[in-house]
Amino acid sequence: MVKIRLIAVGKIRERYVAEAVADFRKRLEHYFSYDELEVAASPGNDPTRAMRDEGARVLEALDPTDVLWLLERTGSEISSEELAQRITALADRGTRRLVLAIAGTYGASDDLIARANFRWSLSRLTFLHEWTRAIVLEQLYRAAKIARNEPYHH
Numbered sequence: 001m002v003k004i005r006l007i008a009v010g011k012i013r014e015r016y017v018a019e020a021v022a023d024f025r026k027r028l029e030h031y032f033s034y035d036e037l038e039v040a041a042s043p044g045n046d047p048t049r050a051m052r053d054e055g056a057r058v059l060e061a062l063d064p065t066d067v068l069w070l071l072e073r074t075g076s077e078i079s080s081e082e083l084a085q086r087i088t089a090l091a092d093r094g095t096r097r098l099v100l101a102i103a104g105t106y107g108a109s110d111d112l113i114a115r116a117n118f119r120w121s122l123s124r125l126t127f128l129h130e131w132t133r134a135i136v137l138e139q140l141y142r143a144a145k146i147a148r149n150e151p152y153h154h
Contacts, residue, residue, distance in 0.1 A: 003032065065096055
């Protein structure tokens with residue numbers, strides 16, 4: 001199966017979110033080669049500068065062959081089943097690594113949006129920034145279970 005990397009801007013500060021992320025990270029070990037990279041959030045409150053600098057840090061962490069899915073509020077919503085199908089299709093095509101990027105609190109830079117192969121919206125709702133990481137990991141775990149026709153999804 002395809003290797004998966006999650007790149008997130010900023011650190012998780014809430015213990016309960018960190019525990020949820022750790023739980024799903026452990027569950028994913030059975031299905032994917034998975035790793036995470038946190039890039040620094042930009043200090044201050046200048047949204048334009050933060051998006052530019054944080055986007056540059058995410059882009060620097062990418063290999064040219066990486067398939068990049070950007071978590072972005074204006075992206076496409078997909079079902080858990082569609083997520084499983086998309087990841088399976090990437091693996092079938094020989095994709096080496098899928099990178100999921102979670103931009104900072106102000107959003108993604110134009111350069112990061114332009115580099116994305118797919119923009120994925122979890123919902124039209126707005127979530128706390130830290131929760132996005134936990135939700136993405138839970139959905140990756142769910143997708144793996146769906147792809148293997150294992151119980152959990154229902």
